Structures are given as structure tokens and as C-alpha cells.
Amino acid sequence: MKKLNRVVVTGTGAITSVGQNSQDFWESCLKGKSGISLIEKNDLQLVGPKYGGQILDFDASQFVKVNDYKKIGRGSNLLIASIYDAIKNANLDSDTYEKADLFVGTTMGEISIETTDYNRYMGISSSENLLDQSFLYTVLANACREFSLQGESMLIANACSAGNYAIIEGYERIRKGEQSICFTAGEDPFSTIAYYGFNRLKAIAASKCKPFDKNRDGMLVAEGAGCLVLEELEHAKARGANILAEVTGYGVSCDAYHITAPHPESAGVIQAMEKAIAKANIELEDIDYISAHGTGTPANDKAESFAVNNLFKKKVPMSSIKSMIGHSMGAASLLEAIVCCNAVNQNIAPPTINFETVDENCEVDCIPNEARQFNIEYAMNNSYAFGGANSSVIFKKFRDN
Known part of the structure; x- marks a missing residue:
């Protein structure tokens, strides 16, 4: 029986409302910092809940280098930014990371689909760019283009568990010896559909998310992106990587x-x-x-x-x-x-x-x-x-x- 490989984490990347890199995100979590604010979104009519976890000061032009950040969706921009952060933290060169697989978990993919579907319903012609961004797979395509990725790529639309499922896919690929390095990621932009949907379920909190508290009254819709660099242990050791966890x-x-x-x-x-x-x-x-x-x-x-x-x-x-x-x-x-x-x-x-x-x-x-x-x-x-x-x-x- 073939020996299974050990799989380690050598880099992390994060774009969140409490930090736009993995280190700031982690330090904010330890401090108990809240990233919840009043919702700001064009064409969103607040129907009751007024708070969410938006990244209000995200500037995609500071992160995206190959794609045109104005033409790709917010989900793609968030994802790309988190991968750049993970590459930096893992100290990867392009010869190494271009061979990687990419597994991305998402719920909505891109929020552009919301406008596109509304336009279709109203009989309004959508721009070519908007149509290009109205499918789930575009986040994957944009990330692969940004980093010239040559390995396998997969989008996992398994809702709130999607990030874990992306990690599992990368883990199995490396564990079985089919790959030496993978990006496993998750992304979602702030979604009008999610906001209205969870509101209809009466699942959104009035102002604060209070898990496990007796007086908890719901969740808060948010956005963000995260990335783990997974590597086969010997591959990581050979390049002198700093190993964070297994x-x-x-x-x-x-x-x-x-x-x-x-x-x-x-x-x-x-x-x-x-x-x-x-x-x-x-x-x-x-x-x-x-x-x-x-x-x-x-x-x-x-x-x-x-x-x-x-x-x-x-x-x-x-x-x-x-x-x-x-x-x-x-x-x-x-x-x-x-x-x-x-x-x-x-x-x-x-x-x-x-x-x-x-x-x-x-x-x-x-x-x-x-x-x-x-x-x-x-x-x-x-x-x-x-x-x-x-x-x-x-x-x-x-x-x-």
C-alpha cells in the first residue's frame, strides 16, 4: 500500500472587515475587535436589519496586478488579494506557485449576477462585462489568470461549508501524492440576495452577533476572503518553508x-x-x-x-x-x-x-x-x-x- 503524504500549512491570506492581511486579521481576532458597521451598498433597500460585516475601505487597485480590477467582480478582487497575501506569507516564488492547484469555496461567486438577473427580469440589456461576471466560475478564471496557475482548478459552491470543502480537496490531492502544493480558498462579497434571504428567514440580528448567548437574535451578513497554502511536507522542507500547522x-x-x-x-x-x-x-x-x-x-x-x-x-x-x-x-x-x-x-x-x-x-x-x-x-x-x-x-x- 502506498504511503500517504503529510500535508502542512505554509501560508495564510485574509481579507476581512477586521484586517486586510492575515496577520492583522489574526491580531484583531485575539483583541476581540468588531468589524460590524452600518450597511453601505448601492441599490440595497434596508428592510429592517441595518448592520453587516462589510470591508468598507478595500481598494482592489492596491492588490490586483494582472486583471483589470474595474472589470472583474468584487468577489474576484477579494479572492486575488487573499491569495497574494498567502503567497507572501508562504514566501513562494512564481516557479513554485504557478504549478499549484486551486480549490475555491463560495456561496454567491460574484454579486454581479444580482444586477444581471434583475436586468433580465426587467428586460434591460446588460453590458458584456457584466454578463462575463455573472457566472460562478468567473472567480476561478480570474484567479487562475492573475497567477498563471497551471494545475487543477475547482470551484466548490457548497454554501457556508464551502471553505472547509476546498481545504479537504487540496488535502486529499496532496495526501495521495497527486500534487505537492495547493491553494485552498474561500470568498464571498456582500450579497443583496443573502441579505434579503436571511431577513426573510428572520435570521439576522438587530445589531450584534451573540453566539451561544441566551439573548442571541441572529447572524449578520458579511463578506471576505481567505486562503491557505497547503504543501506536501517534504516539498515544504525542501524549500525551507515556515510550517504553521499540519x-x-x-x-x-x-x-x-x-x-x-x-x-x-x-x-x-x-x-x-x-x-x-x-x-x-x-x-x-x-x-x-x-x-x-x-x-x-x-x-x-x-x-x-x-x-x-x-x-x-x-x-x-x-x-x-x-x-x-x-x-x-x-x-x-x-x-x-x-x-x-x-x-x-x-x-x-x-x-x-x-x-x-x-x-x-x-x-x-x-x-x-x-x-x-x-x-x-x-x-x-x-x-x-x-x-x-x-x-x-x-x-x-x-x-x-
Whole structure:
């Protein structure tokens, strides 16, 4: 039987409302900084909720070098910026990264499709440029053009779990010896469709996202992009890369229960975590920290708390950065993966901010309001999507043995 390769993380990139590079993003998370602000978006009529996680000062001209930033969509610009940040942090040269695979998770792809579909409905002709940006695959095409990528590319439109699924694709490619280096990324621009859709579900908070708090009243729509550079261990060592963490396992499942509501007994969520632990060849008690999905909606937080408490024999520290940046859809679990990598590397976990009142239905250790320093050998990244698409990815502190 062929020996499976070890897969390590050698670079991270992030564009968020609390930091436009991975380092600033991480430091802001540790400080509990909020990136939530009043929503500013052309052609968006606020119907009640007024707050979201927008990147208000993002200047694409400072990041995009090959594409025309004015002609490609905001999602592409965010994605490209996060990949440049990851390349810089991984200290990659073009001869190395041009051979990489690219796996991108997203929910909306580009927001240009919103205007295009409206124009079609109204019988208005759309510009050629707008039509070019009205399909999901354009974010992938623009990123491949920007970096002259020659490897395999794949877009994963698996909603809120998409970032984790992108990591899983890259992990398997390297683990099986089919590739030595991959970019795994997630992106989503602030979406009018998401805003109206979650509002119709009565799932948006009035002003603050308060995961696991008794008085939580919903999520906040956000945007962002994140990227991990995954490498085969020997490939990374050969070029003298700085290794941030190791990916050791994952688990996925589908509830097949309801299009939006979580399974009442969290069966699929528990199954995803169990599969990840088995694949990582560790025990339940080895998990030291969980980056929670933690959307702040009553149903999601209750289901996730139930799953964690029923699976683990101890209260595992867990926190939700959605309390700070909102829910960035396809980028969410990728950004949370960056949190896991830094957590195992630095033995510190960010807080869940806005926490005030304990909920008897969410009796978890959510690291309330202040970051916590403790030994973190293994971190689990949990992410769940509409339709019951559950995913868990496990990151380990890197040890060269």
C-alpha cells in the first residue's frame, strides 16, 4: 500500500472587515475587535436589519496586478488579494506557485449576477462585462489568470461549508501524492440576495452577533476572503518553508433533513466530527479547541452545543469569530481554518465577543469576550451549510517526527 503524504500549512491570506492581511486579521481576532458597521451598498433597500460585516475601505487597485480590477467582480478582487497575501506569507516564488492547484469555496461567486438577473427580469440589456461576471466560475478564471496557475482548478459552491470543502480537496490531492502544493480558498462579497434571504428567514440580528448567548437574535451578513497554502511536507522542507500547522483529518456528512433547519438531534454534525477524529487517528480527548460554526441564530447554536456536549466527555474550549466579523458565507470556514492554524501554532484562542448571559441550551465553554492562552495540540474547525452539508477539519501543531 502506498504511503500517504503529510500535508502542512505554509501560508495564510485574509481579507476581512477586521484586517486586510492575515496577520492583522489574526491580531484583531485575539483583541476581540468588531468589524460590524452600518450597511453601505448601492441599490440595497434596508428592510429592517441595518448592520453587516462589510470591508468598507478595500481598494482592489492596491492588490490586483494582472486583471483589470474595474472589470472583474468584487468577489474576484477579494479572492486575488487573499491569495497574494498567502503567497507572501508562504514566501513562494512564481516557479513554485504557478504549478499549484486551486480549490475555491463560495456561496454567491460574484454579486454581479444580482444586477444581471434583475436586468433580465426587467428586460434591460446588460453590458458584456457584466454578463462575463455573472457566472460562478468567473472567480476561478480570474484567479487562475492573475497567477498563471497551471494545475487543477475547482470551484466548490457548497454554501457556508464551502471553505472547509476546498481545504479537504487540496488535502486529499496532496495526501495521495497527486500534487505537492495547493491553494485552498474561500470568498464571498456582500450579497443583496443573502441579505434579503436571511431577513426573510428572520435570521439576522438587530445589531450584534451573540453566539451561544441566551439573548442571541441572529447572524449578520458579511463578506471576505481567505486562503491557505497547503504543501506536501517534504516539498515544504525542501524549500525551507515556515510550517504553521499540519492538516491531519476531516469528516463530512449530510443531514438530508431540511433545507435550512439543523437536524433536531444533530446527527450529521456529530457524524462529521466523529469521522474527522477517526481519520486523524486520534481520540476525542485529544481535541483541545474548536473553532465553532457559531452563527448566533437560536437554532444553530443550540444544535452545535448539543452535538459538542453529546460527543465529548469534557467541555472543549470553543469560540466563534462570527461574533466579530459576521458570516462571510463561502469564506467563513476558510477564515476559521486560519484561526485554527494560528491557535495550534501559538497556543492561544480568540474569544466569542458580545457574550453576556449563559443559555441552559448552550452550556459550552465559548471563551467569552477575552482570548485565552492554553496548550493547543489539536484544533477542530466545524462548519455547517444549508441542506445539512456538515464538515469538520482537524489541524495539529506541527512536529517534525
